Amino acid sequence: MPGEFDLIRHHFTTPTPHTMLGVGDDCALMACTPGHALAVSTDMLVAGRHFILGTDPRRLGHKSAAVNLSDIAAMGATPRWVTLALALPQVDEAWVHAFSAGFRGLLAAHGVDWVGGDTTAGPLTISVTILGEVPPLQALRRTGAVPGDDVWVSGTLGDAALGLQCLLQEGPALTPEARQFCLDRLEAPTPRVALGQALRGLAHAAIDVSDGLLADLGHVLDASGVGATLDFERLPRSAAMRQREASPGADALMLAGGDDYELCFTAAPGSDSRIQQAAAQAGVAVTCIGTITAARERVLRDATGAPMSFAWQGFDHFRPD
Amino acid sequence: MPGEFDLIRHHFTTPTPHTMLGVGDDCALMACTPGHALAVSTDMLVAGRHFILGTDPRRLGHKSAAVNLSDIAAMGATPRWVTLALALPQVDEAWVHAFSAGFRGLLAAHGVDWVGGDTTAGPLTISVTILGEVPPLQALRRTGAVPGDDVWVSGTLGDAALGLQCLLQEGPALTPEARQFCLDRLEAPTPRVALGQALRGLAHAAIDVSDGLLADLGHVLDASGVGATLDFERLPRSAAMRQREASPGADALMLAGGDDYELCFTAAPGSDSRIQQAAAQAGVAVTCIGTITAARERVLRDATGAPMSFAWQGFDHFRPD
Numbered sequence: 001m002p003g004e005f006d007l008i009r010h011h012f013t014t015p016t017p018h019t020m021l022g023v024g025d026d027c028a029l030m031a032c033t034p035g036h037a038l039a040v041s042t043d044m045l046v047a048g049r050h051f052i053l054g055t056d057p058r059r060l061g062h063k064s065a066a067v068n069l070s071d072i073a074a075m076g077a078t079p080r081w082v083t084l085a086l087a088l089p090q091v092d093e094a095w096v097h098a099f100s101a102g103f104r105g106l107l108a109a110h111g112v113d114w115v116g117g118d119t120t121a122g123p124l125t126i127s128v129t130i131l132g133e134v135p136p137l138q139a140l141r142r143t144g145a146v147p148g149d150d151v152w153v154s155g156t157l158g159d160a161a162l163g164l165q166c167l168l169q170e171g172p173a174l175t176p177e178a179r180q181f182c183l184d185r186l187e188a189p190t191p192r193v194a195l196g197q198a199l200r201g202l203a204h205a206a207i208d209v210s211d212g213l214l215a216d217l218g219h220v221l222d223a224s225g226v227g228a229t230l231d232f233e234r235l236p237r238s239a240a241m242r243q244r245e246a247s248p249g250a251d252a253l254m255l256a257g258g259d260d261y262e263l264c265f266t267a268a269p270g271s272d273s274r275i276q277q278a279a280a281q282a283g284v285a286v287t288c289i290g291t292i293t294a295a296r297e298r299v300l301r302d303a304t305g306a307p308m309s310f311a312w313q314g315f316d317h318f319r320p321d
Numbered sequence: 322m323p324g325e326f327d328l329i330r331h332h333f334t335t336p337t338p339h340t341m342l343g344v345g346d347d348c349a350l351m352a353c354t355p356g357h358a359l360a361v362s363t364d365m366l367v368a369g370r371h372f373i374l375g376t377d378p379r380r381l382g383h384k385s386a387a388v389n390l391s392d393i394a395a396m397g398a399t400p401r402w403v404t405l406a407l408a409l410p411q412v413d414e415a416w417v418h419a420f421s422a423g424f425r426g427l428l429a430a431h432g433v434d435w436v437g438g439d440t441t442a443g444p445l446t447i448s449v450t451i452l453g454e455v456p457p458l459q460a461l462r463r464t465g466a467v468p469g470d471d472v473w474v475s476g477t478l479g480d481a482a483l484g485l486q487c488l489l490q491e492g493p494a495l496t497p498e499a500r501q502f503c504l505d506r507l508e509a510p511t512p513r514v515a516l517g518q519a520l521r522g523l524a525h526a527a528i529d530v531s532d533g534l535l536a537d538l539g540h541v542l543d544a545s546g547v548g549a550t551l552d553f554e555r556l557p558r559s560a561a562m563r564q565r566e567a568s569p570g571a572d573a574l575m576l577a578g579g580d581d582y583e584l585c586f587t588a589a590p591g592s593d594s595r596i597q598q599a600a601a602q603a604g605v606a607v608t609c610i611g612t613i614t615a616a617r618e619r620v621l622r623d624a625t626g627a628p629m630s631f632a633w634q635g636f637d638h639f640r641p642d
Contacts, residue, residue: 021460024463024544025396025462025463025544026362026393026395026527026528026529027360027361027362027392027393027396027398027453027460028360028361028362029358029359029360029396029455029457030358030359031358031457032359034355037350037351037352038350038352038359038452040348040349040402040404040437040452041347041349041404041437042404042405042438042439042448043406044407044439044441044443044446044448046408046441046442046443046444046446047443048443049441049442049443071348072347072348074347074348075346075347075348083361083363084363085364085406085448085450086365087446116361116363118363118364118365118448120367120370120371121367121370122365122367122368122369122370122444123367123443123444125365125443125444125446125448127406127439127446127448129363129404129406131359136341136352139342139350141342141346142345142346142347143346206347207347223345
């Protein structure tokens with residue numbers, strides 16, 4: 001049975017062309033770009049909590065990279081370097097190989113160097129720290145939303161939550177194509193890295209939708225000291241969601257479903273064409289779903305303009321299930 | 322019961338005077354120092370593997386910071402910023418408060434800003450990523466040892482392993498003072514940050530002793546393509562170790578005991594006085610324990626100069642216990 005150091009050497013050492021010194025010393029060494037701020041974010045994924053035990057390891061590796069790239073995207077930063085700390089119940093070469101391939105593949109597609117980490121025995125737990133760079137005045141912060149701003153979201157909402165329902169065999173069945181689409185959205189999400197960078201100087205505030213639209217937009221509203229009015233009918237929905245939208249609970253999937261990893265951002269009214277151009281360059285659709293208000297109220301309207309009641313709360317990992 | 326976000330807000334948000342944007346957005350933002358390389362290291366600590374369940378949380382917080390600071394020290398870098406990812410089985414305010422105090426306290430003593438992280442439910446697991454800065458040509462790498470170099474080590478060896486024996490009630494009893502000293506070395510180690518920085522331009526190669534002297538020095542020898550001859554009698558031992566050194570297995574504590582977090586480094590012969598001066602400034606003793614050799618042999622000599630047989634191997638987290 002190969003040991004820890006062999007594992008690291010074989011699967012976790014990859015070329016690091018953008019790094020002065022990669023894996024193999026007490027620290028990795030990197031050169032920062034002058035005039036840029038360093039952006040850092042950390043996420044931890046725990047088996048049975050953030051993913052189902054038995055999840056395909058290649059997709060799990062992909063997702064572990066994606067959730068961190070999504071934080072960099074939400075800051076408008078360019079991802080540069082990543083470290084991985086991994087606790088594994090036992091050495092399983094095939095698992096490690098597949099996980100590493102999924103992790104490495106998505107990072108390589110974004111030009112990110114995997115510069116270090118740690119591997120240990122323990123309950124399956126994945127902790128990733130990502131480093132990016134951004135000109136500091138162009139960083140997309142949560143604090144910049146102002147009254148009158150349009151509220152935008154990329155992609156479609158609730159697909160990952162619908163994918164989780166498929167896995168748990170809850171709710172009415174979807175067509176095979178729709179089911180696969182939702183599983184892909186859940187297990188192999190696409191971080192909106194190019195969109196985040198294209199929104200520099202254009203978006204006033206941004207966040208990624210990881211805990212559900214209302215919860216994450218709520219963080220922007222809190223940080224900016226403003227309110228918002230959203231139109232439920234304008235929420236972007238996929239073909240898969242359209243198969244389900246008449247069923248009870250579909251609204252909760254779109255409003256509070258986690259793991260979408262879309263960007264929610266605000267921008268000045270009248271910047272629609274520049275935003276649509278940025279989104280087209282980034283290869284993702286964006287939709288205007290509402291307006292920022294000076295009154296610190298959170299209003300969700302139905303198709304008739306009447307207020308809908310829905311709790312603007314997020315997923316809390318410690319809330320009793 | 323307070324939720325995840327409350328926990329983070331109350332205990333994990335501390336002043337970040339050296340940071341552009343701290344906790345509360347998708348990323349933290351920091352300004353790198355021109356002319357410096359960024360040094361990054363990640364460690365993961367798992368309950369039951371790296372520490373005993375029930376370890377005093379304040380000391381566990383201290384140690385979680387210390388093991389990462391030690392990697393920065395071994396690079397000769399200045400620690401700047403840290404992120405913490407923490408999985409906790411349940412919310413225990415008193416535990417979180419004490420852990421946070423221990424973690425924050427050691428970081429603050431080193432001028433390090435705690436800039437972000439993640440908190441989730443899960444088996445108790447701690448993952449820390451630390452960022453430091455160092456002028457790139459002065460970084461203490463593992464690759465720089467050359468034949469003729471003296472081999473040095475800071476502090477004393479094997480105390481933490483002796484502390485673990487005390488906890489497990491193995492081996493002959495120590496005096497109460499010696500026992501407490503060893504438990505402190507195990508549970509609240511002192512990273513040699515000032516020493517690492519003082520060795521810039523002086524040490525040829527360095528590593529921190531986390532997996533045992535021979536294993537860690539072995540990494541330097543591998544990286545540098547050299548061998549070493551060590552004199553067992555010269556290994557620095559504490560008063561506590563002197564109580565045990567006549568007992569069977571004491572040599573293994575000093576040669577292969579983990580968790581010392583001392584620095585092992587090599588330097589040109591004849592630099593003794595400059596090294597002793599650097600160590601005095603840093604407030605820690607250093608001892609010359611051997612010589613780097615061109616022959617890629619690893620020799621350990623007893624008091625008579627005869628070779629001792631001892632396996633130069635490290636702790637492998639996946640080796641069957």
